Amino acid sequence: MWPTDASWGLEYCTLILGPGKIRPRDTQALLPTTQAMELRKRDYHMERPLLNQEQLEELGHWGSAPRTHQWRTWLQCSRARAHALLLQHLPILVWLPRYPVRDWLLGDLLSGLSVAIMQLPQGLAYALLAGLPPVFGLYSSFYPVFIYFLFGTSRHISVGTFAVMSVMVGSVTESLAPQALNDSTINETARDGDAARVQVASTLSVLVGLFQVGLGLVHFGFVVTYLSEPLVRGYTTAAAVQVFVSQLKYVFGLHLSSHSGPLSLIYTVLEVCWKLPQSKVGTMVSTMVTAAVAGVVLVLVKLLNDKLQQQLPMPIPGELLTLIGATSISYGVGLKHRFEVDVVGNIPTGLVPPVAPNSQLFSKLMGSAFAIALVGFAIAISLGKIFALRHGYRVDSNQELVALGLSNLIGGIFQCFPVSCSMSRSLVQESTGGNSQVAGAVSSLFILLIIVKLGELFRCLPKAVLAAIVIVNLKGMLGQLSDVCSLWKANRADLLIWLVTFMATILLNLDLGLVAAVIFSLLLVVVRTQRPHYSILGQVPDTDIYRDVAEYSEAKEVPGVKVFRSSATVYFANAEFYSDALKQRCGVDVDLLISQKKKLLKKQEQLKLKQLQRDKKLQKQAASSKDTSVSINVNSSLEDMRSNNVEDCKAMVSPEDRMEDATASGQEDSKALDVSTLKALGLPQPDFHSLILDLSALSFVDTVCLKSLKNIFRDFREIEVEVYMAACHSPVISQLEAGHFFDASVTKKHLFASVHDAVTFALQHPRPVPDSPVSVTRL
Numbered sequence: 001m002w003p004t005d006a007s008w009g010l011e012y013c014t015l016i017l018g019p020g021k022i023r024p025r026d027t028q029a030l031l032p033t034t035q036a037m038e039l040r041k042r043d044y045h046m047e048r049p050l051l052n053q054e055q056l057e058e059l060g061h062w063g064s065a066p067r068t069h070q071w072r073t074w075l076q077c078s079r080a081r082a083h084a085l086l087l088q089h090l091p092i093l094v095w096l097p098r099y100p101v102r103d104w105l106l107g108d109l110l111s112g113l114s115v116a117i118m119q120l121p122q123g124l125a126y127a128l129l130a131g132l133p134p135v136f137g138l139y140s141s142f143y144p145v146f147i148y149f150l151f152g153t154s155r156h157i158s159v160g161t162f163a164v165m166s167v168m169v170g171s172v173t174e175s176l177a178p179q180a181l182n183d184s185t186i187n188e189t190a191r192d193g194d195a196a197r198v199q200v201a202s203t204l205s206v207l208v209g210l211f212q213v214g215l216g217l218v219h220f221g222f223v224v225t226y227l228s229e230p231l232v233r234g235y236t237t238a239a240a241v242q243v244f245v246s247q248l249k250y251v252f253g254l255h256l257s258s259h260s261g262p263l264s265l266i267y268t269v270l271e272v273c274w275k276l277p278q279s280k281v282g283t284m285v286s287t288m289v290t291a292a293v294a295g296v297v298l299v300l301v302k303l304l305n306d307k308l309q310q311q312l313p314m315p316i317p318g319e320l321l322t323l324i325g326a327t328s329i330s331y332g333v334g335l336k337h338r339f340e341v342d343v344v345g346n347i348p349t350g351l352v353p354p355v356a357p358n359s360q361l362f363s364k365l366m367g368s369a370f371a372i373a374l375v376g377f378a379i380a381i382s383l384g385k386i387f388a389l390r391h392g393y394r395v396d397s398n399q400e401l402v403a404l405g406l407s408n409l410i411g412g413i414f415q416c417f418p419v420s421c422s423m424s425r426s427l428v429q430e431s432t433g434g435n436s437q438v439a440g441a442v443s444s445l446f447i448l449l450i451i452v453k454l455g456e457l458f459r460c461l462p463k464a465v466l467a468a469i470v471i472v473n474l475k476g477m478l479g480q481l482s483d484v485c486s487l488w489k490a491n492r493a494d495l496l497i498w499l500v501t502f503m504a505t506i507l508l509n510l511d512l513g514l515v516a517a518v519i520f521s522l523l524l525v526v527v528r529t530q531r532p533h534y535s536i537l538g539q540v541p542d543t544d545i546y547r548d549v550a551e552y553s554e555a556k557e558v559p560g561v562k563v564f565r566s567s568a569t570v571y572f573a574n575a576e577f578y579s580d581a582l583k584q585r586c587g588v589d590v591d592l593l594i595s596q597k598k599k600l601l602k603k604q605e606q607l608k609l610k611q612l613q614r615d616k617k618l619q620k621q622a623a624s625s626k627d628t629s630v631s632i633n634v635n636s637s638l639e640d641m642r643s644n645n646v647e648d649c650k651a652m653v654s655p656e657d658r659m660e661d662a663t664a665s666g667q668e669d670s671k672a673l674d675v676s677t678l679k680a681l682g683l684p685q686p687d688f689h690s691l692i693l694d695l696s697a698l699s700f701v702d703t704v705c706l707k708s709l710k711n712i713f714r715d716f717r718e719i720e721v722e723v724y725m726a727a728c729h730s731p732v733i734s735q736l737e738a739g740h741f742f743d744a745s746v747t748k749k750h751l752f753a754s755v756h757d758a759v760t761f762a763l764q765h766p767r768p769v770p771d772s773p774v775s776v777t778r779l
Contacts, residue, residue: 050752050757050760050761051752051753051757052748052749052750052751052752052753052757052761053728053733053748053749053751053752053753054747054748054749056753057748062730088396088399089151089399089402090150090151091151091152091153091396091399092149092150092151092437095436099436099438103435104435104436104438105438106433107432107433107434107435107439108433108434108435108436108438108439108442109438109439109442110313110314110432110433111428111429111430111432111433111434111435111439111442112429112434112438112439112440112441112442112443112445112446113314113442113443113446114314114315114317114428114429114432115158115425115428115429115432115434115439115440115443116442116443116444116446116447117317117319117320118317118319118320118424118425118428119141119145119158119160119161119425119443119446119447120138120141120319120320120323120447120450121319121320121322121323121466121469122137122141122160122161122319122422122425122469122473123137123138123140123141123160123161123447124137124138124323124344124458124461124466125137125466125467125469125470126140126161126162126163126166126470127140127161127166127417128250128463128466128467128470129163129166129167129170129243129246129247129470130166130167130169130170130173130201130417131169131170131173131174131177131197131201132173132194132197132198132201132417133194133198133345133347134344134347134458134466135347135348135451135455136198136201136415136416136417137161138347138447138450138451138455139351139352139411139414139415139416139451140160140161140411140416140417140419141160141161141443141444141447142444142447142448142451143407143410143411143414143416143444144159144160144407144408144410144411144416144419145158145159145160145407145440145441145443145444145447146440146441146444147403147406147407147410147411148403148404148407148437148440149437149438149440149441149444151399151402151403151406151407152399152400152403152404152437153384153394153395153396153399153400153403154380154383154384154387154388154395154400154437155387155388155391155393155434155435155436155437156384156387156391156426156429156430156434157380157383157384157387157421157426157429158421158422158425158426158428158429158440158443159380159404159407159419159420159421159440160419160421160422160425161417161419161422162376162379162419162420162421162422163239163240163243163470163473163474163477164235164236164239164240164243164375164379164420164477165372165375165376165417165418165419165420166243166417167239167242167243167246167510168239168368168371168372168375168418168510168511169201169204169372169417169418170246171242171260171264171368171509171510171511172200172201172204172365172368172511173197173200173201174258174259174260175258175260175261176200176361176364176365177193177196177197177200177258198415199355199358199361200361200365201415201417201418202355202357202412202413202414202415202416202417203357203358203361203362203365203412204365204368204369204372204412204417204418205408205409205411205412205416205417205418205419206357206408206409206412206413207357207362207365207366207369207412208369208372208373208376208405208408208409208412208418209405209406209407209408209409209410209411209412210369210405210409211369211370211373211405212373212376212377212401212402212404212405212408212409213401213402213405213406213409214405215373215401215405216398216399216400216401216402216403216405217398217402219398220398220401221377221381221397221398221400221401222397223374224374224377224378224381224397226518226521226522227374227375227378227518228494228497228521229382229494230483230487230494230495230497230498230501231497231498231501231517231518231521232378232379232382233480233483233498234480234483234497234498234499234500234501234502234505234517235375235501235502235505235513235514235517236379236477236480237477237478237480237481237483237502238501238502238503238504238505238506238510238513239477239505239510240474240477240478240480241265241478241506242265242505242506242509242510243470243471243474244471244474244478245265245268245269245272246268247467247470247471248268248269248272249272250287250291250342250463250464250466250467251287251288251291251464251467251468251471252272252276252279252284252287252288253279253283253284253286253287253288253340253341253342253464254272254275254276254279254284256268256271256272256275257271259271260509261509262507262508262509262512263507264509265506265507265509266507280340282339282340283339283340283341286335286339286340286341287339287341287342287462287464288464290326290335290341290462290464290465291464291465291467291468292468294322294326294464294465294468294469295468295471295472297318297321297322297325298318298319298322298468298469298472299472300318301316301318301321301322302318302472304316305318309431313432314432315428315431315432319469322465322468322469323458323461323465323469326461326462326465327457327458327460327461330343330460330461330462331460335460335462336460341462341464342462342463342464343459343460343461343462343463344458344459344460344461344462344463344466345459346456346459347455347456347458347459348455348456349451349452349453349455349456350451350452351414351451351452352414352415354413354414355413355414355415356413357412357413367511368511371510371511371514371515372418373405373408373418374514375420375514376404376408376418376419376420377400377401377404377420379420379421379423380400380404380420380421381395381397381400381401383421383423383426384400384421387426387430404420407419423476424473424476483495483498484498484499493524493528496524497517497520497521497524500516500517500520501513501517501520501521504516504517504520505517526573528568529568529569529571529573529574530573530574530577531574531577532566532567532568532574532697533566533567534564534565534566534567534578534581534582534585535548535549535550535551535564535565535567535585536548536549536550536557536562536563536564536585536586537549537555537557537563537564537565537694537755538552538555538556538557538558538563539555539556539557539558539756539759540552540554540555541554541556544754544756546563546694546755546756546759548565558759558763560687560688560689560690560762560763560766561688561689561690561691561692561759561762561763562585562586562688562690562691562692563692563694563755563758563759564582564585564586564691564692564693564694565693565694565696565697566578566581566697567697568697569697569698569699569700569701570698570701570705570708570709571700571701571702571704571705572702572703572704572705575704575705575707575708576708578708579708579711579712582693582712583715586686586688586691587687588686588719590715590716590718590719591715593678593683593684593718593719594715594718594719596681596683597676597678597681597683597718597719600681600682600683601676601681677720678719678720685719685720686719686720686721688721689720689721689722689762689766690721690722690723690724690762690763690766691712691716691721691722691723691724692723692724692725692726692755692758692759692762693709693712693723693724693725693726694726694727694755695725695726695727695728695732696726696727696728696729698728698729698732699729699731699732700731700732700735701732701735701736701739703739706736706739706741709725709741710741710746713745713746722762722765723750724750724751724752724758724761724762725750725751725752725758726751726752726753726754726755726757726758727752727753727754727755728751733751
């Protein structure tokens with residue numbers, strides 16, 4: 001019976017198994033009076049029979065519960081099923097009819113305007129980061145955002161251009177665009193550099209979208225779980241460093257050659273250092289001053305926003321104000337003509353018609369597209385789940401994958417580059433009162449207005465200002481460098497993943513760095529499961545709880561019983577380690593003992609054969625003597641000859657062989673005891689008669705694990721120790737049955753519901769060991 005007071009925390013269990021059942025014992029006599037009274041309030045007592053797996057299955061009717069097959073549900077074809085699929089893949093039909101206009105509309109309008117004000121400068125800046133003309137950043141801030149409005153399930157993330165995605169796209173365009181100019185696979189209209197890079201980026205976006213939609217439709221949203229949080233944070237930090245280095249050419253007004261592949265970051269830094277002394281001082285100083293002033297203004301406005309966050313209805317649009325001010329100053333002063341400061345240049349107005357992707361580039365972009373698809377989805381779903389948890393709604397990871405994929409797929413047809421969601425814009429969308437993706441629709445419409453009418457006003461905008469916007473927005477990602485200190489204290493294995501990911505991304509570039517990081521993290525998981533924590537368990541006094549005797553000083557081993565547990569599942573990578581650790585922790589050299597036993601038994605067999613040969617020889621001699629004329633008492637002569645031969649053989653062998661000979665002789669008699677036991681052979685016996693394997697940590701078993709368990713049963717039975725298993729989960733039991741693990745020698749009676757059941761059964765049924773000496777006298 002459970003305690004009536006539900007406010008108590010963990011119940012104090014006093015289950016002590018008796019013969020065939022659990023009986024409570026008084027534990028308070030060993031405790032101080034006040035503590036005993038407290039524990040008595042929380043005691044619970046229960047009585048049940050001792051259960052092995054066969055009895056538990058019979059009692060609980062295991063396997064009789066109805067099982068549903070998910071594939072049958074997927075293949076159903078009905079009007080209700082079609083309607084459910086439509087609502088599942090087009091979520092706007094679910095939430096828009098229920099949209100609370102009075103409560104949410106004003107907040108969404110204000111939030112959408114705030115996000116659009118941020119989206120404009122970031123779109124222009126991140127397009128340069130991707131190696132594309134700035135106007136394509138505006139396209140990527142319109143089409144994907146509106147598509148996500150229709151198909152997305154998160155109410156707060158802001159989809160659009162993002163620094164990490166842009167720098168990944170930039171590495172691809174820089175590596176392929178120079179090749180594309182001399183490649184016949186590129187259309188004649190794409191012969192100039194910008195058009196070639198745009199074609200590569202838009203084709204890449206289509207491929208990314210196809211990967212994401214495909215993975216989402218087959219419910220592969222879980223694939224992002226292989227990108228752990230330390231991996232993602234290390235990767236985005238390294239990407240931020242890549243972004244920072246890529247913007248140096250705009251900050252200093254340099255013209256650098258493109259670098260791609262491994263060590264491209266190092267080559268870019270070295271080229272910047274090489275060309276700085278060779279650049280024009282006036283142009284470099286003017287560009288640096290422009291970037292520095294813009295950066296200082298942006299930092300001051302962000303600090304002011306943080307300080308006045310509670311008083312302001314919406315953040316001060318520092319980036320937009322910087323954009324307008326820099327464009328005005330550049331136009332008035334003539335930075336382009338007087339100081340040779342690079343500016344954005346012509347921004348065409350109006351939308352571009354859809355363009356089919358170049359399918360002949362698919363083979364070159366396949367690997368990069370898959371990497372970008374995974375990274376973009378990982379960033380989007382992690383932010384989406386954070387906001388969903390904060391505001392109490394659910395985000396469907398598979399539908400998010402489809403929504404993001406459609407955004408990139410349709411966007412790529414309209415010459416956009418791959419997008420994801422931005423943390424800074426998402427936070428602004430939430431903090432300014434955004435409650436749904438209506439805010440995203442409002443921001444996309446505002447961007448559309450700029451594309452159609454206002455884009456050409458920013459043609460005098462210095463690129464150094466856009467570089468300053470990018471660098472200032474890297475503050476959050478570069479701040480993740482502090483993870484090194486926190487992970488050093490919290491989990492050094494995660495720190496190792498973070499550092500390897502960071503260094504691999506810095507040295508190998510973004511695509512190869514991601515592959516290396518994922519491979520390393522998976523290998524680290526395998527290595528950690530290969531070396532789990534093995535322990536011998538002891539019983540906590542007066543309870544049915546068993547804990548590691550090395551960690552709990554009061555936990556004592558049950559006399560005659562060893563309880564062994566692994567902290568990880570047993571499979572092909574660690575099955576051998578499991579067996580070795582078991583034999584080591586039990587304190588018995590099982591392999592040596594079995595080897596000695598087999599050696600002595602083999603000697604016994606050899607001596608037995610020799611004895612039989614001698615008996616046959618004596619019989620032949622007796623038969624030949626019967627034919628002689630001398631009258632001899634055949635029986636006495638035969639006995640004398642046999643005795644003399646035996647004595648001669650004993651004189652030729654060692655005392656140990658004599659005992660083995662006598663043992664072999666005694667074995668021939670039906671009344672003699674078993675001479676194959678360790679004690680009869682003169683070998684040391686283990687100090688325990690039962691071994692219990694706690695299998696509660698097993699989540700699955702493979703064929704190697706099954707063979708390993710079979711070998712454990714065989715080896716320990718060889719040294720007269722009975723083996724039992726305990727606390728095995730139902731899926732694992734099903735796998736044991738499917739692998740034909742249970743047979744006549746190992747049945748389900750050797751598997752118990754809990755460790756305590758197994759211990760009690762082992763104490764009640766110790767393996768018999770003969771105590772009397774083996775008779776070696778021939779009768």
